Structures are given as structure tokens and as C-alpha cells.
Amino acid sequence: MIKGANALLFGASGAGGFANTGSKQARFARGDGRPNQSATATSRIDQYGSKRWEFDANYGLKNIAVRFVALDEDQNYRRLYIGAKTHAYYGSLSAKLPFNTSLRLTARQTDNNRIIPTRGDDLSFTNATRDPRHSYSLLYLLATDQAGATNPKTGAAFPAGAIVGGKLDWDNASSWSGWTQSEDINTGTYTLTADTVWTRWLATSLGGMFEHTKSQRGPDGGSLLAPRAFNTTNPFLNGEWANGSTFRMDRNAGKKHSYRASAVITNDLFRGRAHSQTVVGYDLNFSSGGNANYRYYEADANLRVYDLTNPRPVGVGPTAGGTSAANQLGRWELGTIYWPVNDGPMKKPYFRIGSRQITVGGKNYVLLQQNPRNPAWETPLNPLGLVSLVPGFTGVGGANASHYAEDNKNHGLYAANYTRWLDDRLTTLFGYRESNTFSRRGNTATSGTQGWTDVNKENKSYNLGLTYGLKPWLNAYYNVGQTFNLASGSNNAYGDPPKDTEGFSQEIGLKYEPRGGRISGSITYYRAISKNENFNYGTGDRDTINPVGINDAFNAAQRNQWVSLDKQSSGIEIILTAAPTKNWRSRLGFTQQEGKIKDASVFPLLWNDEFYFNKATGGVTYSDGTPFLVPTDAAGVATVNSTSGLRAPVTGATNTQLTLAMMSDRNSDYYAYGRGGTTQVNGRLANNSVVFRALRWFQTPAGLQARTLRAGRPVSEIPYFFDDPAGLKGALVESAAGEPTIGHPLYRFVWTNTYVFSEGRLRGTTIGGTVRWDIDKRTYWYLEPDGKGGNRRFLYQEADVNPQVSPFIAYSRKIGRYAFRTQMNVNNVFNRYQVDLRPSRTSGFTVENAIGATFVGEPRQYVWTNSVSF
Numbered sequence: 001m002i003k004g005a006n007a008l009l010f011g012a013s014g015a016g017g018f019a020n021t022g023s024k025q026a027r028f029a030r031g032d033g034r035p036n037q038s039a040t041a042t043s044r045i046d047q048y049g050s051k052r053w054e055f056d057a058n059y060g061l062k063n064i065a066v067r068f069v070a071l072d073e074d075q076n077y078r079r080l081y082i083g084a085k086t087h088a089y090y091g092s093l094s095a096k097l098p099f100n101t102s103l104r105l106t107a108r109q110t111d112n113n114r115i116i117p118t119r120g121d122d123l124s125f126t127n128a129t130r131d132p133r134h135s136y137s138l139l140y141l142l143a144t145d146q147a148g149a150t151n152p153k154t155g156a157a158f159p160a161g162a163i164v165g166g167k168l169d170w171d172n173a174s175s176w177s178g179w180t181q182s183e184d185i186n187t188g189t190y191t192l193t194a195d196t197v198w199t200r201w202l203a204t205s206l207g208g209m210f211e212h213t214k215s216q217r218g219p220d221g222g223s224l225l226a227p228r229a230f231n232t233t234n235p236f237l238n239g240e241w242a243n244g245s246t247f248r249m250d251r252n253a254g255k256k257h258s259y260r261a262s263a264v265i266t267n268d269l270f271r272g273r274a275h276s277q278t279v280v281g282y283d284l285n286f287s288s289g290g291n292a293n294y295r296y297y298e299a300d301a302n303l304r305v306y307d308l309t310n311p312r313p314v315g316v317g318p319t320a321g322g323t324s325a326a327n328q329l330g331r332w333e334l335g336t337i338y339w340p341v342n343d344g345p346m347k348k349p350y351f352r353i354g355s356r357q358i359t360v361g362g363k364n365y366v367l368l369q370q371n372p373r374n375p376a377w378e379t380p381l382n383p384l385g386l387v388s389l390v391p392g393f394t395g396v397g398g399a400n401a402s403h404y405a406e407d408n409k410n411h412g413l414y415a416a417n418y419t420r421w422l423d424d425r426l427t428t429l430f431g432y433r434e435s436n437t438f439s440r441r442g443n444t445a446t447s448g449t450q451g452w453t454d455v456n457k458e459n460k461s462y463n464l465g466l467t468y469g470l471k472p473w474l475n476a477y478y479n480v481g482q483t484f485n486l487a488s489g490s491n492n493a494y495g496d497p498p499k500d501t502e503g504f505s506q507e508i509g510l511k512y513e514p515r516g517g518r519i520s521g522s523i524t525y526y527r528a529i530s531k532n533e534n535f536n537y538g539t540g541d542r543d544t545i546n547p548v549g550i551n552d553a554f555n556a557a558q559r560n561q562w563v564s565l566d567k568q569s570s571g572i573e574i575i576l577t578a579a580p581t582k583n584w585r586s587r588l589g590f591t592q593q594e595g596k597i598k599d600a601s602v603f604p605l606l607w608n609d610e611f612y613f614n615k616a617t618g619g620v621t622y623s624d625g626t627p628f629l630v631p632t633d634a635a636g637v638a639t640v641n642s643t644s645g646l647r648a649p650v651t652g653a654t655n656t657q658l659t660l661a662m663m664s665d666r667n668s669d670y671y672a673y674g675r676g677g678t679t680q681v682n683g684r685l686a687n688n689s690v691v692f693r694a695l696r697w698f699q700t701p702a703g704l705q706a707r708t709l710r711a712g713r714p715v716s717e718i719p720y721f722f723d724d725p726a727g728l729k730g731a732l733v734e735s736a737a738g739e740p741t742i743g744h745p746l747y748r749f750v751w752t753n754t755y756v757f758s759e760g761r762l763r764g765t766t767i768g769g770t771v772r773w774d775i776d777k778r779t780y781w782y783l784e785p786d787g788k789g790g791n792r793r794f795l796y797q798e799a800d801v802n803p804q805v806s807p808f809i810a811y812s813r814k815i816g817r818y819a820f821r822t823q824m825n826v827n828n829v830f831n832r833y834q835v836d837l838r839p840s841r842t843s844g845f846t847v848e849n850a851i852g853a854t855f856v857g858e859p860r861q862y863v864w865t866n867s868v869s870f
Contacts (some may be wrong), residue, residue, distance in 0.1 A: 254289030290401025323645025549608030786845025
């Protein structure tokens with residue numbers, strides 16, 4: 001762990017420091033010339049079924065050595081299905097060459113496939129009039145005893161009875177989407193370094209690295225659907241509870257190659273009174289990558305996708321999932337596919353995310369980019385050739401920065417000097433670095449005014465460190481530095497990219513270590529100031545500021561949930577290490593850290609549901625002024641509610657023109673927020689409402705729609721009922737100037753002890769453990785309406801589950817050249833955890849179906865590790 005601003009030596013880094021990790025190296029022959037042969041096999045299991053196997057072997061001769069590591073892990077949790085499988089391989093080759101040169105080549109390959117908690121962990125009854133638990137979080141329902149058949153607040157029976165017949169529990173509440181909510185990551189990394197000692201005073205190092213990463217993720221966990229009698233979207237007729245997914249996918253690919261050259265010059269100054277080392281170096285880093293959205297589209301028997309050049313035959317029937325009309329490219333997208341869950345969650349419904357070709361309902365589908373690119377479509381304002389920027393196809397959505405369309409370059413020249421003075425009583429470190437960072441992004445928005453956005457910036461970094469021996473056992477030190485970091489995280493809710501972070505830090509402290517003493521320690525005070533530091537504020541805030549509406553979102557391909565802030569932080573760290581006896585080691589650590597936001601971050605809310613209507617009559621129309629007709633009979637409304645793709649308008653037994661009055665009437669099937677639903681804090685049309693489905697998907701044979709395709713309108717233009725229930729007044733305050741930072745406890749104590757039995761019957765046994773105590777955990781800020789048309793801002797603090805005590809016991813023994821070790825860890829031995837109710841960031845505790853619930857701490861866990869080595 002390297003604290004403080006250190007960009008001068010290591011390139012971009014944070015103002016608070018960073019973790020410096022090193023790979024396992026192949027070891028050469030032993031000092032007596034014998035080959036260095038060693039191997040270790042390790043296994044680890046826990047009570048949740050996790051398994052980890054690792055094998056590490058080394059063989060080294062005088063001038064050449066090899067090392068190989070293999071890892072296979074199946075990681076599980078108390079939550080059903082949630083976990084990951086990892087396969088990893090690592091190899092290292094080291095060779096001693098002429099001219100005192102050491103060559104090292106390493107290669108690593110990692111494959112990680114995991115199922116993550118369902119993000120759409122709520123309950124859908126079509127609308128709240130069918131069951132008051134509509135759109136409530138499943139965890140919240142469990143935490144408030146509302147998952148059963150009876151409403152604990154009224155004593156009355158819930159219309160739909162117990163959720164899934166009473167099968168919802170704490171272990172499966174995040175598992176109903178199964179592997180449709182999954183992520184696969186594949187990474188390969190290769191490095192080559194050559195270190196040469198030319199003379200006693202000169203050594204050089206040359207290095208290169210290449211890394212390639214590919215990932216794919218299923219981004220749409222679905223809600224748990226009540227039986228058809230309570231949810232008309234549910235296609236099953238026999239009372240089954242259900243879940244569903246569109247099986248869409250996001251794919252990200254990136255590659256990086258880096259080069260470094262440095263020299264170390266060692267010399268004595270002032271007739272040997274000072275001993276100095278100077279490092280000069282240059283590094284160069286290139287990286288590129290990009291994200292692309294994929295969807296499934298219907299294809300013929302030869303797996304040729306239906307599109308404008310290959311029209312779908314007339315009379316073929318609706319596409320699986322309910323889609324019954326082509327999009328602007330003439331492609332027929334797979335709609336939501338449902339599966340029954342009356343027997344509980346299903347781990348592997350249908351097919352795996354990312355399958356290239358599938359068959360559903362006797363029809364073929366092929367996975368393709370949602371927003372394809374073509375060199376023929378490239379223009380000065382459309383440098384990537386995106387179809388979404390081609391006139392006539394602006395209704396096509398999705399991101400596509402594939403083929404490594406986003407570029408970054410970073411290079412720097414640095415020098416540093418470390419000198420020991422006054423018989424090593426004083427040491428100094430000074431370094432300086434000149435860096436240049438460059439990024440290039442292609443335009444993806446119809447409102448863009450330039451084809452490429454290039455950002456080129458020069459950064460200067462320095463670091464000064466002083467250490468002075470006050471006594472042979474007491475040293476004082478001071479460190480000051482300025483650093484930079486490449487724009488990290490991602491874009492904000494509007495799609496604006498982050499800026500480079502700049503940081504300034506200072507650290508002062510004392511280190512105490514008497515010779516042969518049994519007590520040592522340190523005390524440190526630090527202060528850091530960072531500018532443009534990027535924080536993830538969550539998809540909830542992103543969707544409040546810039547929601548996905550009937551016209552998609554503003555700058556949909558680039559929007560994200562990161563916010564750039566200026567902040568300052570400071571803290572104290574005290575560490576005391578003791579050896580009360582020969583076999584007992586104890587370490588007590590205390591940290592106090594606090595921070596303050598320097599500037600406010602306020603985002604005006606966007607309305608992305610604009611549609612055509614007659615201002616005189618309030619009647620909704622198509623773009624040519626033709627009345628927009630919707631069915632009002634139950635069967636017709638149910639058909640609209642099952643629509644998830646472009647289609648001809650639904651014709652029911654009775655039809656009428658949609659009006660603003662209907663959209664403002666909470667008892668209407670076409671209420672803007674879903675019949676009987678809650679007014680959205682940003683005024684958006686509820687995405688699962690009947691009116692949303694109608695306005696989003698109805699299209700006349702001539703291709704006319706009611707939506708304007710214009711996103712990014714102010715909420716002041718909303719024409720239907722909107723009473724600003726959260727008192728946001730058209731803007732969301734992400735942070736306020738002067739308020740404390742979040743995401744950390746104000747105080748933390750960590751006490752670790754180990755005792756080794758070196759004789760007697762318990763010889764070879766080690767016992768120990770760690771105690772952690774967190775105080776004043778600042779989790780996040782939230783807003784709550786004040787009843788006067790505005791809101792108040794509150795700090796939510798996580799529940800106290802102290803202390804977290806985690807003991808272990810181990811036994812080791814050596815027989816000949818073989819060593820054995822077994823160890824049992826018990827994490828959270830006192831089983832201190834609880835479920836916390838979490839207020840909405842925008843409405844606090846005032847809107848019940850916006851309140852969430854989460855575990856604070858994890859239940860007790862047993863981990864058993866065994867290893868054998870020689």
C-alpha cells in the first residue's frame with residue numbers, strides 16, 4: 001500500500017495513494033547450486049458450497065527458472081445461485097542472460113463467470129389496485145412481514161395471497177432472474193521485462209505489457225410477476241407466478257499495451273557523506289475499448305435475419321415474447337420471454353446470455369448489435385457510422401463503440417532522487433514528472449455538433465519526502481505531493497465524460513521501533529484535496545435525472561451514473577504492534593477519517609416522454625394530427641399491456657382517443673403512472689404502464705407514431721398530472737457544498753492477535769483472530785419532502801452491527817520435505833448482522849414502494865483451508 005500522491009513514479013494515481021501489487025516470480029537455483037524445486041497444493045471450502053483449488057509449482061536452475069500457477073474456484077453465497085466460477089492460469093519464465101541481464105516473461109489468463117443479484121427485485125401486479133404490494137422491493141416485503149397472505153398493517157388478506165405460495169425467503173429474494181442476470185469476464189495479460197546491471201552505479205530496466213479484456217453482461221433483471229389474474233402481462237393461464245427476460249446483452253472489449261524504460265544511478269556525494277540513488281524514466285500507455293448493446297432478432301431457416309433487404313414473409317405470426325411489428329431497420333426483435341416459478345426460482349431458464357443463435361417457439365433468432373455500424377453511413381458528424389444518426393432511422397437506440405472505438409494515450413517523463421544524509425539520520429526523496437494524457441470519443445448523439453471529442457491535457461506531478469531520526473528508535477517524517485489521475489469511472493447522467501482528477505496530499509507522522517523491543521508503532525495525520533474525483537451515485541439517480549422514456553433517454557448511448565466532485569479529506573491513523581511474549585503477536589489499528597464536499601452538484605431533471613397532442617382538446621394524436629386511438633375494454637387493455645415491440649395499434653371492442661384527462665386520472669387504465677400508481681418523482685411515464693406501452697409501440701402502416709422522438713425536455717413541459725411529490729423543483733441535488741463525504745465510517749478499530757504454540761502437545765498450533773468496530777458509518781444522503789413544496793436533505797447512517805469478530809485456528813506440521821497445514825476461519829462468529837430499511841434517495845421514507853432493504857453485515861461463515869507443499 002503506497003500512501004499519498006505518487007504519480008511521479010507510477011503514472012496516474014489517486015491523491016490518497018494506491019495498492020502496488022506484484023506477480024509471483026520464478027525463482028532460480030538455491031545458493032548451493034541445487035535446483036529450486038517447490039510446489040504447493042491448496043484447497044478451501046465453506047458451508048455454502050464454495051470450493052477453491054490452487055496449484056503452484058516452481059523449478060529453477062542457475063540461469064533459467066519457470067513457475068506455473070493454476071486456480072479453479074466455485075464461489076457461492078448464502079443467497080441462492082449468486083456466485084461465480086473462476087478458472088485462471090499464470091506462468092512465469094525467468095532467464096539470466098549475458099551482460100548481467102535478467103529477463104522475465106509472464107502470462108496470465110482469467111475467466112470469470114458469475115450470476116449477480118437480480119436488479120429488478122420488485123413485485124409486479126400490473127397496478128396497485130390489484131394488490132397494494134405492486135412495485136414493492138421483495139426484500140422490503142420480507143423485512144416488513146408483507147410477503148405472506150395477510151397485511152400486517154390492517155389484518156386483511158392480500159388479494160394475491162402469499163407471494164409464490166409462501167416460497168419467497170431471504171435466500172432467494174435476489175435470485176428470481178437466474179442466469180439472465182449474469183456477467184462473464186475474460187482477461188489475458190502478458191508482460192516482458194529486462195533488467196540489466198551495467199556497472200556498480202548504473203542499472204536499467206525495460207518493460208512491456210499487453211492486456212486484452214472481454215466482458216458480456218445480461219443487463220435486464222425482471223420483476224417477479226403475479227399470476228395472470230393479478231398481472232395481465234403474465235402469459236400463463238393456470239395461476240403460475242412468473243419471471244421474464246429479453247435476454248439482451250451488453251458487451252465490452254478493451255485492449256492495452258504499455259512500455260516503460262528507466263535507469264537507476266547510484267553514487268556517493270560530498271566525499272561519501274551522502275548516499276544517493278537517482279531514477280529517470282519514461283513510460284507510454286495506449287488503451288482502447290468500447291461498449292455495444294446486443295439484441296436478438298428473428299431469422300429465417302438459414303439464420304438470415306429479417307430486415308429491409310430480407311423482409312419477413314406476411315402471415316408468419318407474432319414473434320416470441322409478443323413483438324408483432326418490425327423496427328425501422330425491418331428487424332423483428334425478440335420480446336420478453338417468460339417462465340413459471342411456482343416451484344421457486346430457476347437457475348438456468350432457456351439459454352445462456354450471449355448465445356449467438358437460439359430457437360424459441362419454433363423460430364430462429366440471431367444475436368446482433370442493436371445500433372449497427374457501417375462505413376457507408378460515416379459522415380463528419382457520424383464518424384462511427386451509427387445507424388441511429390442516419391436520417392430516417394433516429395428511432396433506433398443502443399450504444400455501439402465496438403472495434404475499440406474509444407482511444408486513450410498517456411505518456412510521461414519522470415525523475416526522482418533518494419538520498420541518505422548524516423549517517424542515514426536524514427533521508428530525502430524528491431521527484432518530478434511531466435505527463436500528457438489524450439482521449440478521443442466519437443459523436444453518438446443527434447444533437448452533436450462535432451464528430452470527434454478530443455481531450456489533450458498536460459499534467460505535472462511532484463513528490464517531496466523527508467525522514468529524520470529524532471532518536472535511534474524514533475523517526476519523524478513528512479510527505480507532500482501533487483498527482484493526477486486519468487478520467488476514471490464513467491459519464492454522468494447526461495452522457496458528459498469525466499475530467500482528469502487532480503490531487504494534492506500531505507502526510508506527517510512518527511514511527512516508533514526500539515531495537516529488540518516488543519512494541520512498535522506509528523501515528524500519522526494526512527490531508528488530501530482532490531478535484532474532479534468521480535463517484536458512482538447509482539442507476540437510481542441516473543434514471544431519476546435522465547430516465548428511459550418513450551423517446552428513449554437523452555444521449556442514451558452515453559448516459560451513466562457517475563458524478564465528478566471536488567472534495568477534501570483528512571484523517572489520523574494510529575498503529576500499535578506488540579509481542580507480549582515470544583509466541584504472541586498483537587496489532588491494534590485505529591483510523592479516524594472525514595471528508596467534505598467542496599462544491600454543489602445539481603442536475604436538472606429531463607422529461608423523455610414528449611408526444612403529440614392537441615392543446616385545445618387535450619387529445620393525443622399521431623405526428624400528422626390523426627387521433628391516437630386506444631382500446632378501453634378489458635381484453636383490449638390486456639393486449640396493450642402485453643406489448644413490448646413496435647406493432648399496429650390494438651383494436652378492441654371499444655376504442656377512444658387517448659386524452660390528457662385519461663392520463664391524469666389515477667382510476668384510468670391509461671393513468672400516466674399506472675392505474676392507481678404512485679406519481680413518479682420526475683414525472684416520467686411509468687415504464688410498465690399501459691399508456692407507456694401504447695405510446696412507445698403503436699405505429700401506423702405508414703410508420704407514424706405519437707411520440708416525437710425528442711428527448712431531454714424540461715419537466716416544466718409535462719402536460720399530464722404531475723405534482724412534484726418529492727419537492728425536487730425540477731432538479732436533483734447529488735451533493736451540497738460543505739456536507740460530509742459518504743461511504744465510510746468516521747472511526748474504525750481493528751485488533752488482530754496470533755499465538756503460536758512452539759512446544760508441548762499443541763506444538764504447531766496457531767490461534768488468533770480479528771475484531772473490527774466501525775462507528776458512525778455514513779452511507780448516503782437522501783431527500784425527503786418537507787410538506788411545503790420543497791425537500792430536506794438527510795444523512796442516512798448504516799446500522800451498528802459491532803463488533804465483527806473473526807477467529808481462526810490452524811495446525812501445521814512438517815514430515816521430511818513435506819509440509820502440511822490446515823486452518824479453520826470463522827467469519828463473524830457472533831453472527832451480528834441485520835436487515836436495514838433504506839430510504840429512497842429522492843423521496844426518503846414518504847413513498848413506501850420506493851423504500852428498499854439490504855443486509856448490513858453477513859451471517860456467520862466457516863472457511864476451511866488445507867495445503868500441502870514441498
